Amino acid sequence: MANPVVELENVRREYLVGDQVTVALDGIDLLIEHGEFVAIVGPSGSGKSTMMNLIGCLDRPSSGVVKIASDPTSELNDNQLTSLRSKAIGFVFQQFQLLPNTTAIENVMAPLLYQGISSKQAKQSATEMLTRLGLGERLNFDRNRLSGGQQQRVAIARALVTSPDIVLADEPTGALDSKTGAQVIDLLKELNQEGRTIILITHDLDIAASAPRRVFLRDGRIERDERGSK
């Protein structure tokens, strides 16, 4: 493998609920290379949210090794993990999760500002990114004045603006009608063609089908790892 951005090696993640141990992921091995478009597919309870948290540097494995952009996450403290997340991951959430009381451009500027980039430079980058995604006319709209599709495009702009190694999209079409959803998937495909690594977390087989590689999860294990379009 030439240039893996995600490496999971015998990863196990268990949770203590009350005094009972629940195994969310059980012995996962997975490599995702730079430039891939991968769907991680599974019903609820299959472990895909846990997988997203681990790949997104929001969580660390109970055992095994998770390497994101070659950094093993188990060895990082909270600050280092945040830095890695900020550099390597761009999140797109199901409910868009735009920040309250902020405009489109302020949302897109936020990740840059957290990286310590000057407000002037952040504004410029955010404007460019929003314009690219067709929101150049709506820079100063707050979320109440944006449609669902527009909000998700702002969220995608926010995920892309730091030029992360991985765009991690969690059910990005879940809160959209099918037409707008399809547009978002097309946008992700387009971004992939430009060379970005896209990881799509979904329970929807139709949505998953748009990805060239599909990893099926069930009960915390990889059931199937398919390549090629259907």
Added chain:
Amino acid sequence: MRLLGTARLALNRIWATKVRSLLTMLGVVIGVAAIVALTSIVDGASQGINKSLATLGTNQLNITAMAPDALTEQDAQALAGLEGVSVMFVQAQNEGTIATQDKRVNARLVGVSSQYFAAVKPEIALGAYLSDSKFAASAKDVVFGADAANDLGLTSDMLGQTVKLNGQDFRLVGVLDDQAGFGTNGRVYVTLDAARKLFSQYPYVSSIVVQADTPEAVDALQVASDRLLRDRYGLNAETDARYTITNQASLIAAVSSITDTLGLLLTGIAGISLIVGGIGIMNIMLVSVRERTREIGVRRAIGAKQSNILTQFLIEAIVLSLAGGVVGLILGQIAAFFLAIIGDWVFSIQLETVLLALGFSLVVGVVFGVWPARTAAKLEPIDALRFE
């Protein structure tokens, strides 16, 4: 994120929840306003008291006879010879009657030595003092205190006219302005010579006032005066109470310490309301952290460090408290301004008060903001994102 950016986030949030923010500030506003107003009342009151005490004479020792024949003019002359004495005067006083053709009342007749008016410098309302230079020629002149003049119904056209003191004729040469002090307005002043003829027995005097060159010299002068008088009368025992010496400086110090204590007590009570205000801020901040759990999760996911979240919430609490402090300071000063008019003292904005008000509200913001801010910063990003 740079501090300025974080501060903007905090300000945006406060602006977005204006009504809540205002209500949250209210506790600090009331606390600070109360402290500022009370501080100014205490300042004003002690200003007034000190002014009253100052008219009694600064740097002064009052030596008061405990019996009619306890102190003499010779004692006074001996005291005047002590080192560091700048002014000295004696008074003899007794109850007597004052009368015009129409009216007759009781008053306190006071005979004073020539230096008295120059040393005490009372404000004059009409006419003139018994002046030092013409003192010898003033043996039949009288100056009235404000209340004594009122009691007798004196008017300005009676200046130069005759009034009777204990049945003897005197010429009215002056009336003093209303003076701060204990019972000084009811006095009627004549020369010491005149007083001898009116009531006192030569050479006895009722009190001797010695004024030191400097305030620092007063204590030493008190010891020296006491030793001199003890020597003159051959007194040894502390118990032999022929006279008492009172020190104006120690009287002022005693009164100041009372007003200081009173001030501290009142400020302490106002401080409690400030603490209650702080608890209000903490309460709202904790609610706010809970309401914004998902926002915190999203911020963590897009790259906010724990310290970014901590700073954001802490600044929010500090801004709320400090803004409350500024509003409270303004309201408190307005209240102090009107209180100064009512209480008839000088209104001034003290730098100390401003710093105290702002300092206290800053401390309240930090102290009561830290816990909510830490709670926010310590949230696990996954839990925060999943929070409904």
